[in-house]
Amino acid sequence: MLEIEYEFGERDLVHYNELQIDQSEDLQKKLKRNRLFFPGILAIFGLFLWSYYSDYRTALYIVTISICWAIVIPQVIILSFRRQILKSYTDREKLAMFGHYTLRIDPKALAEKSPSGKNKMPWKTILRIEHIRNYIHIILENGAALVIPIESVTAGDIQEFSKQVKKMIGLYG
Structure with a gap:
């Protein structure tokens, strides 16, 4: 996907x-x-x-x-x-937060590979996707958000990815 x-x-x-x-x-x-x-x-x-x-x-x-x-x-x-x-963040938290991220759309969840490890977010836990300024925000039900800076996308088509995430939220969310 x-x-x-x-x-x-x-x-x-x-x-x-x-x-x-x-x-x-x-x-x-x-x-x-x-x-x-x-x-x-x-x-x-x-x-x-x-x-x-x-x-x-x-x-x-x-x-x-x-x-x-x-x-x-x-x-x-x-x-x-x-x-x-x-x-407000310790150096350890910053190391786990800043760096290279990979997001993949799977049929049952949005898979994330980040500096802190791998994580799968089921579609029902994702509330919406927003395009604000030069960022895309994927808002989760626990109040957190995945912030994707459009200018720092190194691989993949962000527009197509955004459309597909909206579609998956509509289908399974």
Whole structure:
């Protein structure tokens, strides 16, 4: 049956976790608060100083700080999150996760050969397949996902593989 081979690395793991951030309403609220609420209060305070005390210089500093806060702090939060993702895994876990993967479509299961070993996932445990940006995600019922970076596929036809996985999920899932 169909088979693909690809390389999975650190940036692919970071990509998947950033998607989790994008889909998390709680984290989006926190980012929005850091981007809008605090800088907005600072800007209003600066405008108050400007209009009430005619202190243009201090008002300009405060408004400039609020604009910089709105632009820079969310980026700092995202960079910090990326570092935390990679630090949350031990070297042993990283060795088992990063490297060369082979996925093969069998009639009863999706067979995976990875740095951590061989695994077969029955079709009924696979919920769906999604194409997001330059990645294909095979979502499993336990909340995990196989993340396939399209640009790092070294063997096989990823488009045909994706179509066949959808078909197998429809038949057996």
